[in-house]
Amino acid sequence: MSFKFEKLVIWQKSMDFGEQVFNLSQSFPKDEVFNLTSQIRRAADSIALNISEGSILQSKLEFKKFLGYSxxxxxxxVTCLYKAKNRKYITEIEFERFYNESYILMNQIIAFRNQIRE
Known part of the structure; x- marks a missing residue:
């Protein structure tokens, strides 16, 4: 038995991405815990959360809306990653890695959303 969203590659990848962002943010300064650290974690987690929420008992139009939220x-x-890079919390190499993963994930979500027919 499983939920429909568990089979979605975009959900699986967004779950992994959220964990990677969490691990990256653990090295942020302690004075950022209620600011940038919290913000980047919530934003990254919201990607998978919106995919799962939109896939359950929603119309195709609503699901597409939730994919837009993702x-x-x-x-x-990505904006939080820029902030972290600008504040020297992450290296340029870390930024590029996460930026590229973000771009790939975004295109995968868009492609999936475009396949949904109402």
């Missing part, structure tokens, strides 16, 4: 959460995560 994409926006991903954009928010």
């Amino acid at each position: 994409i926006r959460s991903l954009a928010e995560t």
Whole structure:
């Protein structure tokens, strides 16, 4: 027995991405715990959360809307990555890695959303 969203590759990848962002943010300064650390974790977690929420008992139109929320959460995560890089909490190499993963994930979510026919 499983939930429909568990079979979705975009949900699986967004779950992994959220864990990677969590691990990355553990090295942020303690004075950022209620600011950037919390923000980037919530944004990254919201990607998978919106995919799962939208897939359950929703119309196709509603599901597409929730996938849009996931994409926006991903954009928010990228902005937090820029903040972390600018504040020297992460290296340029770490930024590039997460940026590239974000871009790939965004395109996968968009492609999945575009396949949903109402």
